[in-house]
Amino acid sequence: MKKYYLVSTDHLEENLWFRDDEDFxxxxxxxxxxxxxxxxxxxxxxxxxxxxxxxxxxxxxSQVHEFAIRFKARYSQYYSRKWGAKNILxxxxxxxxxxxxxxxxxxxxxxxxQMNCVAASICAHPTQYRxxxxxxxxxxxxxxxxxxxxxxxxxxxxxxxxxxECADIPGDWLVADAGYVLPQSYVATDAVERLFRTPAxxxxxxxxxxxxxxxIEVEKNLPAFRDQVILQALPDLCQSLFQxxxxxxxxxxxxxxxxxxxxxxxxxxxxxxxxxxxxxxxxAARLLDTA
Numbered sequence: 304m305k306k307y308y309l310v311s312t313d314h315l316e317e318n319l320w321f322r323d324d325e326d327f328x329x330x331x332x333x334x335x336x337x338x339x340x341x342x343x344x345x346x347x348x349x350x351x352x353x354x355x356x357x358x359x360x361x362x363x364x365s366q367v368h369e370f371a372i373r374f375k376a377r378y379s380q381y382y383s384r385k386w387g388a389k390n391i392l393x394x395x396x397x398x399x400x401x402x403x404x405x406x407x408x409x410x411x412x413x414x415x416x417q418m419n420c421v422a423a424s425i426c427a428h429p430t431q432y433r434x435x436x437x438x439x440x441x442x443x444x445x446x447x448x449x450x451x452x453x454x455x456x457x458x459x460x461x462x463x464x465x466x467x468e469c470a471d472i473p474g475d476w477l478v479a480d481a482g483y484v485l486p487q488s489y490v491a492t493d494a495v496e497r498l499f500r501t502p503a504x505x506x507x508x509x510x511x512x513x514x515x516x517x518x519i520e521v522e523k524n525l526p527a528f529r530d531q532v533i534l535q536a537l538p539d540l541c542q543s544l545f546q547x548x549x550x551x552x553x554x555x556x557x558x559x560x561x562x563x564x565x566x567x568x569x570x571x572x573x574x575x576x577x578x579x580x581x582x583x584x585x586x587a588a589r590l591l592d593t594a
Contacts, residue, residue, distance in 0.1 A: 306362075306401050307409055307412075308401055310357065311358075312398070314355045316354075318388070319354050319531075320353065320356065320382075320395075328481055328482055329466055331484065332465045333374055337377070339489065341369065345491045347360060349490075351434040353423075354578055359402070359412055372397070417429040429509065439492055441499075452477060472484070528569045530575060530578055530579055537565075544560070562580065576591075
């Protein structure tokens with residue numbers, strides 16, 4: 304029996320799912336690939352965050368579970384090849400929760416997913432975040448003028464771009480200039496817009512979601528830079544401060560100073576420092592406590 308489900312992964316504490324924009328692009332394409340290969344599923348909303356992902360889907364439990372497992376397995380293969388990091392995502396637990404129909408539960412779950420980027424202080428509104436469906440609803444088709452149908456690429460170009468054989472993906476699905484299949488091609492946009500009925504009603508749920516409340520409660524402590532921005536700056540910062548190429552080459556005292564510099568230079572917090580340096584929260588806090 305088909306039902307609505309919220310699919311989430313645990314937050315990685317010591318590593319990132321997506322370390323740079325290329326990773327996000329590959330992740331977006333793997334979502335598209337799995338939707339194409341699971342046509343019985345309706346994708347209503349999703350978001351790719353630095354250290355976790357969320358999906359709202361309609362299908363049977365087995366269909367939704369298979370989608371989540373295949374998406375994670377396929378992206379894990381790419382991640383391992385690129386970064387040489389094995390088993391990081393394999394140990395990342397998937398949580399699948401049924402969304403009860405009625406009492407506006409589906410609206411609240413879609414809003415919860417959309418607002419993850421706002422709660423993380425990446426942007427002021429979901430429409431400003433491109434790695435998901437935040438920019439999809441109640442508006443004109445995004446990037447339609449510059450987007451190209453997948454069929455306009457050669458087979459070799461398609462496979463290189465998607466990191467996959469792509470016989471299952473419809474040729475009329477649109478590809479953004481950045482090289483990923485636009486969610487408008489495969490997300491059930493009409494169903495979501497019928498659910499919320501008006502943009503004002505959708506904004507009400509966005510602004511009253513638990514993620515919106517979390518931002519208000521902790522706004523002063525939110526980081527000012529995305530994980531990927533800090534991650535790209537760390538080698539140069541390490542070399543500049545200590546003439547060493549990598550965080551792991553530092554002594555304990557140097558690591559403490561390095562963490563302090565990240566906090567100061569990037570207006571960061573302990574959770575973010577731990578993620579970008581590959582530390583547990585406890586280890587990062589312990590190092591900072593010795594400062």
